[in-house]
Amino acid sequence: MLGWTSLPALPFMQKETLIMMGDDDQIVLPINGRILASAIPNSRLEMIAGGGHLFLLTHADESIARLREFLDAPETEAEAGRVKAVAA
Numbered sequence: 001m002l003g004w005t006s007l008p009a010l011p012f013m014q015k016e017t018l019i020m021m022g023d024d025d026q027i028v029l030p031i032n033g034r035i036l037a038s039a040i041p042n043s044r045l046e047m048i049a050g051g052g053h054l055f056l057l058t059h060a061d062e063s064i065a066r067l068r069e070f071l072d073a074p075e076t077e078a079e080a081g082r083v084k085a086v087a088a
Contacts, residue, residue: 007035007039010036010039010040011039011040011041013040013041013042013043014041014042015042015079016042016043016044016076016078016079017040017042017043017044018043018044018046018066018067018070019033019036019037019040019043019044019045019046020033020045020046020048020055020056020063020066020067021033021045021046021047021048021051021055022047022048022050022051022052022053022054022055022059023047023048023049023050023051024050024051024052025051025052025053025055026052026053027053028053030047033045033047041078042076042078042079044070046066046070048062048063048066051063
């Protein structure tokens with residue numbers, strides 16, 4: 001796996017994507033989230049302040065709130081167009 005990356009394929013992702021990172025993660029550094037967000041169209045990066053690698057456990061309430069906000073958001077034009085293209 002050394003040297004393997006999915007980065008070239010990320011711009012082809014069409015689904016809206018939520019990227020969540022802890023800003024104090026010492027295992028997967030926050031810059032990785034920024035790279036993903038810049039490479040994936042229709043993505044949204046949510047940095048959890050003070051969150052480490054296990055931010056989903058240590059900051060559960062905030063993480064769940066942001067996840068719900070993303071999932072409950074109204075459909076965007078990009079998503080509506082993707083759905084129409086798949087249905088056609």
